[in-house]
Amino acid sequence: MTFSMKKILGVVVILLAIHVFVSLIFIGFPSVPANTIITKGYKRYLLPGPFFTESRIADSYTLLMSWKADSKWSPPINPTLDNYTNAFSKLDISLLFWSSLERDMYEKTLLKIDSSSEASEVSELQYLRSYMTKKYIPSNVDSIKFLFVRSTTTNFKTSVDTVQIITF
Amino acid sequence: MIRSKLNDLTGRLMTPQSNEKHTALFCKALYVFLLFKIFYLWPLIGDVLDYKPFGYNSHLSYLLFAPLVLTKINAELFLFSFALLLVISVVIRVNYITAFVVCWFSISLSRLFLPIINGSDLVLNLFLIVAIALPLNPKLNFKNSDQIQRVISNVALLFVQIQFALIYLLSGYDKLLSSSWRSGAAIDSINNLTFFHNPFITLHLNEITCLILSWSVILFEIGFGFLIWAQKFRIPLLTIGIFFHLGIAFVLGLVDFALVMMICYGVYLPFKKTNYTVLEV
Numbered sequence: 001m002t003f004s005m006k007k008i009l010g011v012v013v014i015l016l017a018i019h020v021f022v023s024l025i026f027i028g029f030p031s032v033p034a035n036t037i038i039t040k041g042y043k044r045y046l047l048p049g050p051f052f053t054e055s056r057i058a059d060s061y062t063l064l065m066s067w068k069a070d071s072k073w074s075p076p077i078n079p080t081l082d083n084y085t086n087a088f089s090k091l092d093i094s095l096l097f098w099s100s101l102e103r104d105m106y107e108k109t110l111l112k113i114d115s116s117s118e119a120s121e122v123s124e125l126q127y128l129r130s131y132m133t134k135k136y137i138p139s140n141v142d143s144i145k146f147l148f149v150r151s152t153t154t155n156f157k158t159s160v161d162t163v164q165i166i167t168f
Numbered sequence: 169m170i171r172s173k174l175n176d177l178t179g180r181l182m183t184p185q186s187n188e189k190h191t192a193l194f195c196k197a198l199y200v201f202l203l204f205k206i207f208y209l210w211p212l213i214g215d216v217l218d219y220k221p222f223g224y225n226s227h228l229s230y231l232l233f234a235p236l237v238l239t240k241i242n243a244e245l246f247l248f249s250f251a252l253l254l255v256i257s258v259v260i261r262v263n264y265i266t267a268f269v270v271c272w273f274s275i276s277l278s279r280l281f282l283p284i285i286n287g288s289d290l291v292l293n294l295f296l297i298v299a300i301a302l303p304l305n306p307k308l309n310f311k312n313s314d315q316i317q318r319v320i321s322n323v324a325l326l327f328v329q330i331q332f333a334l335i336y337l338l339s340g341y342d343k344l345l346s347s348s349w350r351s352g353a354a355i356d357s358i359n360n361l362t363f364f365h366n367p368f369i370t371l372h373l374n375e376i377t378c379l380i381l382s383w384s385v386i387l388f389e390i391g392f393g394f395l396i397w398a399q400k401f402r403i404p405l406l407t408i409g410i411f412f413h414l415g416i417a418f419v420l421g422l423v424d425f426a427l428v429m430m431i432c433y434g435v436y437l438p439f440k441k442t443n444y445t446v447l448e449v
Binding site: 005009012016019020023024026027028030044045046047048049050051052053054057058060062080081084085087088089092093094096097098099100101103104105127131151153154155156158 | 204208210211212215216219283284286287290294316319323326330334335337338339341342343345347348349351353356357358360361362364366367368375378423424425
């Protein structure tokens, strides 16, 4: 083993040790903000996680849809949940991804609605409406209703709230 | 003492270990996983691009997501090219070139499907980046290149092992800090999540069961970060981990996350040392 190669490896080992030390600091002090290149690099890319954090497991959002035709409202449907359920019954992982995509659509829409004074002007809501109309709602209906429902489970107690009702 | 530990580790990294088969198996398992993922993502491509169209918005994005230029011709052409690349990469010997291109395409795939990526994609891409340094092929042609390639591969393998243990430690420590995990309420919350629960499995968990499950997860994740380095705990930990992730796949429906984590266990499998010890470089 030549001296230079051993020296280079020694430096590599020291760098690895520094990396472990820095990682342990980020693990031990999770409140360190990710606002510099190093902190962002570590927190986002080198140390993916943590998974199942408290804030992400408390709430579930669902979108129920109903439409009015011939002066009658249809029973509400929940195609995103249907896709999720069918993924298991049909063993089709694509449906899990569909469900995930649709959840992203309506959860982002809900966030935008919450921060906007006029829900009807939210572009995400218009997109969501056009997507759902195209895929799940029959054509030639008079009105469409979206119900955003939040289910929260904390401290062994579950509560369900209707967060938004939007009628087009 | 630190100096002698440093020398020990340096010596270990220079020892030609027979890890070629293991690293090849690890890389190919990641490639097969990606192949399945593309297969299941394929039907969504049109809707995803319609929902969040991809566009280059900086010089860095041109570099990072260059393979996505194929989507400008045809979105399915990108997926087809990536699938073909993966099939070739699985069939041929693991090498730097395919490892690099697969990693590049995988990062691009994650960007394309940004609205639905999860923790598994971050773990996958991190390990695909490191996996570029794992292969020993093609053989480079300079003095002592064979030994140098082996040393680089050993360092990359050690880095993957460290990183994976740190990911568990991060997750476990975060849970330890959380009052809902410490009380077991987090397990009840997960059990009541609408979209992270197999609809065909109904679990009625009382508070004591939740508490036991919760602490089992915390202890396993924190314990993994430390005990995986002790040879006698390695196989038991990996066995527990496989059951843990199978549970996540079947009960919570996080199939891709569970598969990536289980594939990554491959980096801890023991491998034989060759009968000569330290290389002369």
